[in-house]
Every structure is written in C-alpha cells, then in structure tokens.
Amino acid sequence: MTVLDSLAPCPPGRWTHGHVSVERVPAGPLTLRRDADRLHVSHSLGPDQLSERLVAEVTASIQDAAFGQNEFELTMVGIVRSTVAGALESWITYYRNSLGELLDGTADFAPIHDKAAELVRGDVLDLGSCFGFLPLRLAAAGTAVTATDILPGTMRLLDAVAPHLGLRVDTLVCDAAHVPVPDDSADTVTAIHLLEHVDDPVGTAILDEALRIARKRVVVAVPFEDEATACHGHIRTFDATALEELGRSTGREFDVFEHHGGWLVIE
Secondary structure, rough: OOOOOOOOOOOOEEEEOEEEEEEEOOOOEEEEEEOOOOOEEEEEHHHHHHOOHHHHHHHHHOOOOOOOOOHHHHHHHHHHHHOOHHHHHOOOOOOHHHHHHHOOOOOOOHHHHHHHHHOOOOOOEEEOOOHHHHHHHHHHOOOOEEEEEHHHHHHHHHHHHHHOOOOOOOEEEOOEEEOOOOOEEEEEEEOOOHHOOOOOHHHHHHHHHHHHHHEEEEEEEEEEOOOOHHHHHHOOOOOHHHHHHHHHOOOOOEEEEEOEEEEEEEE
C-alpha cells in the first residue's frame, strides 16, 4: 500500500486509499461493509459534525472482529476528506471543531486534556501526539509545546493546520523511545494514552526517555480497560497496580490516581 497522504487530492464527497473507500451520501447512518477484500464506508455527516467525537461513533459502528487500527484510521481520514471539499479546508474544519469541543468540555477526551493541562509545569514535550490535539489544547492556554510522533504525515498535517487556528506548536518526527533532543530539554514530558499502544519493553524505554528529557515532571495517562481496544491500536491494558509498579521501577517520587483512566505523575 502507498504511504498515506492525508492532504492528497480526492473527488468531492469520495475518498479512497488502498482497499478502503469512503463516500458521503445524501442521507443515512454511518455504514461500514465489506465486499470481498474491500471496505466501503458511507455517511451523511455535515461539516458541523466533523470532529474527534466521531471516534466513538465509528467505534460503535464496527461489527467486524478483524477491523484493525489501519482500517480505523483510514476510515476516519476518509470521513474528514469526503465531508468538506478541499484537503486543507477539510482538516481545518475537523481540527477547529475538535479543539472547540475540547475547550468547552463537550468532547469525550476533554476531562483528560483538562487534567493534563492542570498537571504540566513550564514548557512541554508531548510524546506520541498523533493528530496533536493535546499540544494544541496546551498552546491555546499559552504553553510552549513541542508535539512528537513517529508518523511524518501527522506532523505535516499539524504544521499545516495550526497556523490557521492561530496557534504555535513545534513538531518533531521521532520514535517516542528515541527522541533526538538533549537531556533536560523540557520542563514537562507528557505521554497521554500512549503506553497502551506498545509492549512492556518499549513502554519502559519510552518512560526512560521521558525521564531523561524532563527537567521537572513526567505525566503519563492510560485508559483502564478490561480488554485492549484493537481498532484503536491498543495492545495491553493497565490498572492502578500496574501504574504503581511502573512508578516504583523509576526510583523517583511519584503519584498514581484515577481520573477518566489512570495517571502516573513522576517528579
């Protein structure tokens, strides 16, 4: 499959990448169906419905046990691109709506971002930023922040959209376990809903890297799940005991608490 370019041209109302096609239709619910080796998605969403809250709707629409992270991400990109004409315009709409819902508290993830904003100290380096909503949320509050992600496309997208939102976010493409910055180069390092995406050894390496970079504090948040949500790319689960063990393994002062999932704050 060719590398995904979220800003590549597409016909109005229809987006295709690899075996996934997404089409905007005049009316009807969000529908996902397979035809041989292809996945067809149809929806009738409008620009005002285009936001990160669609993650829950897409997740609820999945009946196929084989539906993995790649298809989930392609479906989300396709919905964005097929709803608003113009590549950059579609993403500006998605980001603006999502950021607005995070700031007014209506987004499902808003309590998590609010808590992260409360916990950070000084400037921030965020690991595994994905689309970069937390860095944007922090930038909107006046925090100097660097977003990082292993996928160049998500950082290019954030670079393209952030100026249109009137926000400044620096970006860095890197593996969260190998960040090319000096020791003690950020006051706070955040890893918000990242560790559930990696196995134990990689998670340990990410935490070690966060501790190397942070001058003051490392903030980790994870979901508490009975079963890892495969379509979101989760491969392991956490509970309070696991976070306590992770904190003790650092040899640092730490705190573990629950707030819409689990939190580990290391000083």
